[in-house]
Amino acid sequence: MWRWYSNIWYRNIFGLLTLCLIFGFIQYTSIGDKTIREIVLEMVPAITLIYFLIYINNVFIIKRFLLNKKYESFLIWFVVYVVFSVFCLSQYSLYTGEFKSLILEITNTLFFTILGTGTYFIHQWAFQNITLRERKLANTVAELDFLKMQLNPHFLLNAMNNLYGEALTNPNDTPNRILQLSHLFRYQIEASKKEEVRLELEIDFVNEYLDYYKFSSDTLVVHIDYQGNLESYSVPPLLFFSLVENAVKFSLQTEQPAIAIQWKEEEEKIYFEITNSCLPIDKQKKGTGLGLNNLKRRLEVSGINARFSVEGQKNSYKAKLTLWGLNTTV
Structure with missing residues (x-):
C-alpha cells in the first residue's frame, strides 16, 4: 500500500475517484429525479476542474514556494492562482447555466482552496512521518548488515593472510597496512550509525x-x-x-x-x-x-x-x- 500511496499518479487518481463516489452518492440520494448517468455527466467535469485547480495550488505554489519559505513569490503566485481559479469556475458555471454571482464563485474558490490545502498538509505530515520511519528502519538494517560484515570471518581471514605475507616479505609496511585496515573498519562502524x-x-x-x-x-x-x-x-x-x-x-x-x-x-x-x-x-x-x-x-x-x-x-x-x-x- 505504501508503494501505491507514494506514487503521485496512483494517489491522485484514487483521490479523484473517491471524491466522485462521495459526491455522486450525495447527489443520488438527494436528487431522486435524475439518473446515475445524468449525475455523472454533471458531476465529473466539475470535480475534475476543481481537483485540477487544487493540484496546481498544492504542487506548483504551496510546495515550490511556501514550503521553501519563498513567501513573496508565494503571495504573488497565490493571487494569480485565485484570479485564475475564479475565472475558470465562473466560465464553467456560465457554461452550465448555474452562475449566480461573482461573490459566490470567489467564496467557492476560497473554500475549495482551503480544503485542498488542508488535505495537502495532512498528506505531507503523514508522508514525512512514514518516510522518516522507513528511513530509520532501513538505516538500522544497513547498520546491522555492515556490523555483520565487519565480523565476516572470510574478510578478516583474507586480511590477516595478506598481513602475514607482507610481514614476511616487507615488514616495514606492515604497521601502515594494519592502520589502513583499522581505518576501514572504524569508518564502516561509525558511518553506519548516521543518516547522512x-x-x-x-x-x-x-x-x-x-x-x-x-x-x-x-x-x-x-x-x-x-x-x-x-x-x-x-x-x-x-x-x-x-x-x-x-x-x-x-x-x-x-x-x-x-x-x-x-x-x-x-x-x-x-x-x-x-x-x-x-x-x-x-x-x-x-x-x-x-x-x-x-x-x-x-x-x-x-x-x-x-x-x-x-x-x-x-x-x-x-x-x-x-x-x-x-x-x-x-
Whole structure:
C-alpha cells in the first residue's frame, strides 16, 4: 500500500475517484429525479476542474514556494492562482447555466482552496512521518548488515593472510597496512550509525578501500576521475560501497583486473559511474546479490531522488548511480 500511496499518479487518481463516489452518492440520494448517468455527466467535469485547480495550488505554489519559505513569490503566485481559479469556475458555471454571482464563485474558490490545502498538509505530515520511519528502519538494517560484515570471518581471514605475507616479505609496511585496515573498519562502524555523511568522506573511504586492494594485488589497475563541486553534498552512509565491493570482487577474478570510477557533479546532481573488468557470465563465481538488493531498497526509502542502472557486457560490467535533491553541507 505504501508503494501505491507514494506514487503521485496512483494517489491522485484514487483521490479523484473517491471524491466522485462521495459526491455522486450525495447527489443520488438527494436528487431522486435524475439518473446515475445524468449525475455523472454533471458531476465529473466539475470535480475534475476543481481537483485540477487544487493540484496546481498544492504542487506548483504551496510546495515550490511556501514550503521553501519563498513567501513573496508565494503571495504573488497565490493571487494569480485565485484570479485564475475564479475565472475558470465562473466560465464553467456560465457554461452550465448555474452562475449566480461573482461573490459566490470567489467564496467557492476560497473554500475549495482551503480544503485542498488542508488535505495537502495532512498528506505531507503523514508522508514525512512514514518516510522518516522507513528511513530509520532501513538505516538500522544497513547498520546491522555492515556490523555483520565487519565480523565476516572470510574478510578478516583474507586480511590477516595478506598481513602475514607482507610481514614476511616487507615488514616495514606492515604497521601502515594494519592502520589502513583499522581505518576501514572504524569508518564502516561509525558511518553506519548516521543518516547522512559528507560525500567527500565517502569518496575518501572508497579510495582507501581500493588502495587496500591495490596494495594486495599488484595487477589491479584503478582509474578515478573527479568533476565538479563534490564537497558540498551529503549522502546516506556507505551508499556506494556495495558497487565498489562488487567491482573489486569480480575484477580480481580476471587476469588483468581493472576498475574505472567517475565522480561528477553537474547542475546539482551527483553522477557516480563504476566500470570493472569481469569474466564471462558462465565463468563468474556467483554472488548472493544481497549488496545490490540492499542498495535498491535504501534508494527506495532514503527520501532522495535517485536513478540506478547496470550494463553488463562480455568482459566488463558498468553500474551508474545518479542522485539529486541532496542536502548540502555548510
